[in-house]
Amino acid sequence: SAVISQKPSRDICQRGTSLTIQCQVDSQVTMMFWYRQQPGQSLTLIATANQGSEATYESGFVIDKFPISRPNLTFSTLTVSNMSPEDSSIYLCSVEEGNGGMNTEAFFGQGTRLTVV
Amino acid sequence: AQSVTQPDIHITVSEGASLELRCNYSYGATPYLFWYVQSPGQGLQLLLKYFSGDTLVQGIKGFEAEFKRSQSSFNLRKPSVHWSDAAEYFCAVDSSYKLIFGSGTRLLVRP
Numbered sequence A: 001s002a003v004i005s006q007k008p009s010r011d012i013c014q015r016g017t018s019l020t021i022q023c024q025v026d027s028q029v030t031m032m033f034w035y036r037q038q039p040g041q042s043l044t045l046i047a048t049a050n051q052g053s054e055a056t057y058e059s060g061f062v063i064d065k066f067p068i069s070r071p072n073l074t075f076s077t078l079t080v081s082n083m084s085p086e087d088s089s090i091y092l093c094s095v096e097e098g099n100g101g102m103n104t105e106a107f108f109g110q111g112t113r114l115t116v117v
Numbered sequence B: 001a002q003s004v005t006q007p008d009i010h011i012t013v014s015e016g017a018s019l020e021l022r023c024n025y026s027y028g029a030t031p032y033l034f035w036y037v038q039s040p041g042q043g044l045q046l047l048l049k050y051f052s053g054d055t056l057v058q059g060i061k062g063f064e065a066e067f068k069r070s071q072s073s074f075n076l077r078k079p080s081v082h083w084s085d086a087a088e089y090f091c092a093v094d095s096s097y098k099l100i101f102g103s104g105t106r107l108l109v110r111p
Helices: none
Strands: A004-007 A010-013 A019-025 A031-037 A043-050 A068-072 A075-080 A089-097 A105-108 A112-116 B003-005 B010-014 B019-021 B024-026 B032-038 B044-050 B056-058 B064-068 B073-078 B087-095 B098-101 B105-110
Touching: A004 A089, A019 A031, A019 A089, A031 A075, A043 A068, A043 A075, A043 B098, A075 A089, A105 B044, B003 B087, B003 B098, B010 B019, B019 B105, B024 B073, B032 B064, B032 B073, B044 B056, B044 B064, B044 B073, B073 B087
Parallel strands: A010 A112, B010 B105
Antiparallel strands: A004 A019, A019 A075, A031 A043, A031 A089, A068 A075, A089 A105, A089 A112, B003 B024, B019 B073, B032 B044, B032 B087, B056 B064, B064 B073, B087 B098, B087 B105
């Protein structure tokens, strides 16, 4: 099973600044996913990041606000840009192993708890 | 559009009692369904998953779930709850390699 490390685990940031979250996986994976979990809410997919191509964003999320890098098969970053208090959330990195069959499983990092003041 | 509904925001059970957490999904094809648990300050851990075949799925920590196509449900059950089971539980459906999560059910366990 994939082991995912996220950094930082938490941060408190000033509004108007940007924070870059790193996600490192211990194995090569094709797709990496970034989720947001707002306080008391469920997880919402922000974007899917494939190596060698631009990230695919879900409705309501845009590249200018959440730029993503995917330089290789084990690493990705998510930047939360020009932050406002509404961006206070837990941000989770996820990878999926398997090929859509019964061995398919998603693994999650511990998350980055972001507070914007 | 695909969606997952968890109708219970909170559930409180006594330790040793049985548990059932409800999950309903909306999906056009045969769904891949999951239950995850999130303990305070922790990431998500997969409890069990359903892809096909036997509709009763066994998972870790003594959990099981039953897929009922006629009811579009995938309810999670445990015969005897332990205090350590207190956590947030999320049902999810795989939609083109993306997971769509329900809103979660917070389980509280009374001693």
